[in-house]
Amino acid sequence: MKSSLLMDFSVDKVKNQIKVKREFAAPLTKVWAAWTQKELLDQWWAPKPWKARTKLRDFTVGGYWLYAMVGPEGEEHWARADFKSIEELKGFSLTDAFCDSDGKLNTEFPRTDWSITFSEGTAVTTVDIILTYAKLEDLEQIISFGFKEGFTMALENLDALLAH
């Protein structure tokens, strides 16, 4: 089932965007639920061996999602996503950030804008994600922050970055 599902990944170095497109073998309502309900998000948002743990989720415009990425040793990296727009069953946009466990922003790291749109096709639901960085250097900073510490640390930070 997985091998037949489309996944596109492209980088626009001029627009500072990363675009990810993926099909899921499920109806729109299910896919939307998996992307918007905290109990479901916590099950898949963090790539193994990390786990996502939601502390607060207010899925409204102006609201935010505060969660920790929890590592195998119990280490926590907090992140939040501020919702900018929501169109039920169509898509939503947000701005991500690193923060502390109370949601206080860590301003040392650049924030990324996310736009996520859903469309239902025959037997599949397609999700389009566009990540927009303010500057290409931001992407560099976020990536190199992790890579300096080796592969595991890198994943951890990329997790935190991409997790919103």
Add this chain to the structure above:
Amino acid sequence: MMKRDVFQAIADPTRRTILALIALQAMTPNALAEHFNTSRQAVSKHIKILAECELVQQKQIGREIYYQLEVTKMKEIDNWLAQFKTLWEDRFSQLDQVLFNLNPNENEK
């Protein structure tokens, strides 16, 4: 000297253009400068940064110095981005599983 980073190199539009030009063929600093409205000095400054990032190689042919693209180094950028891709792939296969496990009768929301 602190080594520069490839991302710093490609963050600048002039440097991206230089890379695009020398990707096609090795070029002399003068030939390169003709493609820009800025001074030759400004162009050589960009080339210097690219060289420090090891994205550009110098080659002496006769009296002329030619710059050519260091392809392996450009791959580094792609490799880093590939990490992002892998991350998404892992995450999405977990999502596939979550969707698979969702009871079909409970998906009407």
